[in-house]
Amino acid sequence: MRRYTLEAQNIQKSFGGVRAVDQVSFGVRPGEMLALIGPNGAGKSTCFNLLNGHLKPDGGQVKLLGQDITGLAPRRVWKRGVGRTFQITATFGSMTVRENVQLALQSHRGELARIWSPAWRLRGGQADTLLERVGLAGQARRPCSVLAYGDLKRVELAIALANNPRLLLMDEPTAGMAPAERVGLMALVAEIARERGMSVLFTEHDMDVVFGHADRVLVLDRGRLIAEGTPDEVRANALVQEVYLGSGFEPEAEPEPGEEPPAC
Amino acid sequence: MENLLLQALNGLASASSLFLVASGLTVIFGVTRIVNFAHGSLYMLGAYLAFSIVTNLPRGHLGFWGGVVLAALAVGAIGAVLEMLLLRRIYRAPELFQLLATFGVVLVVQDVALLTWGAQDLLGPRAPGLRGSVELLGLRFPLYELVLIGIGPVVLGLLLLLFKRTRWGTLVRAATQDREMVGALGVNQRWLFTSVFFVGSMLAGLAGALQLPRESVNLHMDLSTITEVFVVVVVGGLGSLPGAALAALLIGELHAFGILIFPKITLVLVFLVMAVVLVVRPRGLFGKAQVAQAAVASVAEPVLGRAPPQLKWLGLVALLVAVVAPPYLAGDYALIVLTDMAIAVLFAASLHFIMGPGGMASFGHAAYFGIGAYGAALLTKWFAAPMVPALLAAPFCAGVAGVIFGFFCVRLSGVYSAMLTLAFAQIAWSVAFQWVELTGGDNGVLGVWPDAWATKLHFYWLALGCSVVGTLALRRIALSPFGYALRAQRDNTLRAEAIGINAFEIRWVAFVLAAGFAGVAGGLFAFAKGSVFPTALDIPRSVDALLMVLLGGVQTLAGPVLGALAFTGLHEQLVRATDYWRLVLGGVILLLVLAFPQGLAGAVRQRWEARRRPG
Numbered sequence: 001m002r003r004y005t006l007e008a009q010n011i012q013k014s015f016g017g018v019r020a021v022d023q024v025s026f027g028v029r030p031g032e033m034l035a036l037i038g039p040n041g042a043g044k045s046t047c048f049n050l051l052n053g054h055l056k057p058d059g060g061q062v063k064l065l066g067q068d069i070t071g072l073a074p075r076r077v078w079k080r081g082v083g084r085t086f087q088i089t090a091t092f093g094s095m096t097v098r099e100n101v102q103l104a105l106q107s108h109r110g111e112l113a114r115i116w117s118p119a120w121r122l123r124g125g126q127a128d129t130l131l132e133r134v135g136l137a138g139q140a141r142r143p144c145s146v147l148a149y150g151d152l153k154r155v156e157l158a159i160a161l162a163n164n165p166r167l168l169l170m171d172e173p174t175a176g177m178a179p180a181e182r183v184g185l186m187a188l189v190a191e192i193a194r195e196r197g198m199s200v201l202f203t204e205h206d207m208d209v210v211f212g213h214a215d216r217v218l219v220l221d222r223g224r225l226i227a228e229g230t231p232d233e234v235r236a237n238a239l240v241q242e243v244y245l246g247s248g249f250e251p252e253a254e255p256e257p258g259e260e261p262p263a264c
Numbered sequence: 265m266e267n268l269l270l271q272a273l274n275g276l277a278s279a280s281s282l283f284l285v286a287s288g289l290t291v292i293f294g295v296t297r298i299v300n301f302a303h304g305s306l307y308m309l310g311a312y313l314a315f316s317i318v319t320n321l322p323r324g325h326l327g328f329w330g331g332v333v334l335a336a337l338a339v340g341a342i343g344a345v346l347e348m349l350l351l352r353r354i355y356r357a358p359e360l361f362q363l364l365a366t367f368g369v370v371l372v373v374q375d376v377a378l379l380t381w382g383a384q385d386l387l388g389p390r391a392p393g394l395r396g397s398v399e400l401l402g403l404r405f406p407l408y409e410l411v412l413i414g415i416g417p418v419v420l421g422l423l424l425l426l427f428k429r430t431r432w433g434t435l436v437r438a439a440t441q442d443r444e445m446v447g448a449l450g451v452n453q454r455w456l457f458t459s460v461f462f463v464g465s466m467l468a469g470l471a472g473a474l475q476l477p478r479e480s481v482n483l484h485m486d487l488s489t490i491t492e493v494f495v496v497v498v499v500g501g502l503g504s505l506p507g508a509a510l511a512a513l514l515i516g517e518l519h520a521f522g523i524l525i526f527p528k529i530t531l532v533l534v535f536l537v538m539a540v541v542l543v544v545r546p547r548g549l550f551g552k553a554q555v556a557q558a559a560v561a562s563v564a565e566p567v568l569g570r571a572p573p574q575l576k577w578l579g580l581v582a583l584l585v586a587v588v589a590p591p592y593l594a595g596d597y598a599l600i601v602l603t604d605m606a607i608a609v610l611f612a613a614s615l616h617f618i619m620g621p622g623g624m625a626s627f628g629h630a631a632y633f634g635i636g637a638y639g640a641a642l643l644t645k646w647f648a649a650p651m652v653p654a655l656l657a658a659p660f661c662a663g664v665a666g667v668i669f670g671f672f673c674v675r676l677s678g679v680y681s682a683m684l685t686l687a688f689a690q691i692a693w694s695v696a697f698q699w700v701e702l703t704g705g706d707n708g709v710l711g712v713w714p715d716a717w718a719t720k721l722h723f724y725w726l727a728l729g730c731s732v733v734g735t736l737a738l739r740r741i742a743l744s745p746f747g748y749a750l751r752a753q754r755d756n757t758l759r760a761e762a763i764g765i766n767a768f769e770i771r772w773v774a775f776v777l778a779a780g781f782a783g784v785a786g787g788l789f790a791f792a793k794g795s796v797f798p799t800a801l802d803i804p805r806s807v808d809a810l811l812m813v814l815l816g817g818v819q820t821l822a823g824p825v826l827g828a829l830a831f832t833g834l835h836e837q838l839v840r841a842t843d844y845w846r847l848v849l850g851g852v853i854l855l856l857v858l859a860f861p862q863g864l865a866g867a868v869r870q871r872w873e874a875r876r877r878p879g
Contacts, residue, residue: 073761074758075765078761078764086762090756090758090759090762091755091759092752092756092760093756094568094755095752095755099748103748103749103752103763104763108764111745112745114744114746115741115747118740119743119744122745159759163763163764
């Protein structure tokens with residue numbers, strides 16, 4: 001078996017004179033839940049956007065299943081088997097929940113060029129299976145525009161699973177959710193990841209979520225990778241403690257959600 | 265050499281007045297985000313009011329310049345009232361609805377001017393003391409033009425001072441950058457918007473008033489000005505004052521020298537420049553990206569569903585009547601109107617396809633209608649093609665144009681994309697108008713009659729058939745995976761890209777499809793009328809299509825059908841009943857915009873759904 005699903009080698013990105021991501025290297029192992037954490041401005045979102053294709057790295061390489069995907073457009077990254085969810089949920093408001101998932105499935109099967117077959121006839125069963133899996137079977141016929149925020153997160157998850165991804169990228173998956181919902185969502189993600197042998201890389205502010213669900217944790221600070229290891233190792237790491245405590249942050253306390261700079 | 269200098273000065277003079285109008289439009293857009301179609305009407309009102317005031321005041325410097333200033337102030341006041349009564353209510357409506365409303369104002373002002381000042385051109389007095397000319401390198405140049413050349417930079421300087429040195433100016437600049445932030449800081453936005461409208465309208469009025477000694481005042485000043493000013497504002501970058509100045513200079517000189525160098529393509533030249541600028545710099549020369557406006561963003565588009573069975577039956581019955589009844593009931597006139605309606609429905613449906621599901625506004629959809637019409641007509645004229653092959657060629661010609669124009673248009677977004685479609689439509693129009701050898705120019709292509717087998721009734725059935733098949737085909741495409749992908753990129757581009765949808769390709773294909781179907785409508789139109797004139801692809805025809813779609817409502821697939829029927833019917837009745845049909849039509853548009861911001865079909869659907877879901 002391949003050692004890494006996704007591998008970042010010395011990726012870097014500067015904005016003006018600021019090195020937002022500075023020579024970062026890591027790997028996501030098959031089937032693992034890997035958390036990317038760090039104080040505000042550490043470069044988490046930039047790092048994420050280098051992986052999903054929204055930003056092109058100034059240097060370094062990103063490899064998916066051994067293939068170079070550096071600088072590929074988001075839609076090409078998706079076609080290689082990467083699913084993603086957004087920090088602020090992104091679904092198609094003019095479609096029902098089921099249609100959202102159907103469309104992702106149709107896109108995965110290369111059926112978007114079919115201009116003459118009714119869309120509702122294609123991939124409906126598969127969409128229902130996915131919706132069942134994320135616990136939304138009852139909401140399938142409702143328009144996405146009227147859904148509660150927590151449910152939208154689940155719709156996004158179902159959409160992201162449509163291409164049978166080997167890797168799921170989740171940017172702040174629980175931002176803006178109530179604490180109880182957060183745990184529920186991440187438990188679901190962990191379960192699905194285990195079933196499918198899918199790797200998950202997620203950024204997160206909520207330390208309960210990080211230490212409760214991550215197999216391993218990466219810590220970024222000022223664009224550099226300063227620690228890597230199991231949750232316990234990272235918790236015990238002196239440098240990590242200094243970075244967080246130095247910025248007046250306790251790993252146990254809950255920070256405000258949504259203070260990351262907006263993606264791209 | 266002297267000739268060149270003279271042309272350069274002429275260019276400067278027109279640049280100066282172009283800038284005056286454009287500066288008002290760009291300031292208004294910067295703050296309110298409204299593309300004000302009625303800005304040209306304010307300009308025209310300035311000229312008419314100045315005429316009335318100046319001719320009623322005693323002759324002399326005070327009479328003339330006082331009249332000009334009074335006219336400008338009066339137009340400013342009219343603009344402010346317009347803002348308070350109409351636009352203030354629709355700032356949160358979708359962009360295109362605001363456009364529709366301001367177009368309603370255009371229609372109303374046209375007829376009010378006709379009622380007040382009559383149809384004949386009015387020649388105003390010359391400016392006192394500036395009647396003569398000066399000698400420049402042995403050539404005579406009118407003194408008034410020189411003064412006009414000076415006024416442009418002076419106004420630019422005053423405006424810059426106003427914006428940089430006063431609190432009001434600071435607020436306007438702040439609002440141009442981030443309207444919500446300004447609101448959050450506790451600035452009274454109502455007052456700010458109204459005052460901006462006053463200043464912007466006043467500038468338009470001033471420009472109009474200053475034209476008095478240069479040219480006659482007429483009823484066509486509004487639309488001819490607004491297209492040119494749109495070009496200036498878009499080339500300069502929406503909301504940018506220095507951009508407007510530079511673009512006015514560019515366009516003014518281009519006009520002046522274009523006549524010398526390329527007399528054959530003067531009309532195309534301006535729009536060609538705009539197209540090139542937008543392709544190279546998608547936001548104009550000095551345009552900046554706008555801060556996203558979360559709160560103003562319209563509510564999510566509703567789900568497109570299959571029509572309720574009742575509606576299907578209703579449509580089927582209506583169609584049946586439309587097929588069976590005419591031979592017994594309708595005379596020749598009714599058949600002509602019915603044929604027009606069938607063509608309009610297909611034309612509107614094709615525009616709706618890119619506007620509704622595609623989310624792309626087009627101000628130039630008439631281009632594809634007209635290219636289809638000309639394609640069919642020219643085949644008949646030059647190759648004596650029979651009707652059927654000519655009709656088949658129509659969508660092909662329009663589709664090819666769609667491939668080329670669409671490639672550029674679908675890359676841009678919002679107003680800039682709409683303006684580029686307008687530019688391409690004007691290029692197509694100019695070709696039809698100026699390439700006299702091929703198209704007959706203003707005289708059009710005549711004698712495009714249907715084959716002998718097709719009587720008026722047969723042709724009506726043919727048009728109805730094409731229209732029904734075309735509209736249903738568009739509907740089917742909208743509900744296919746392709747149609748869903750098209751809506752997906754409209755709903756959320758980021759998410760669409762993240763599930764592998766190539767937004768550019770999808771938009772491009774949709775654009776070409778819409779062009780093709782518009783071409784079918786155009787081809788039918790050519791044979792229905794027996795002739796094609798450049799009016800088949802001019803701006804009013806694009807606006808007609810927009811009106812049909814917006815009246816019917818963008819959100820439903822039945823919208824364009826209803827809108828086309830309502831518009832064609834209303835238009836036909838009004839033109840027959842009154843000389844002032846624009847006034848009535850404009851009034852109806854304004855009422856509809858204020859009462860049903862979702863369009864006719866949207867309103868009906870809302871009622872319907874409210875009844876079905878009591879409580």
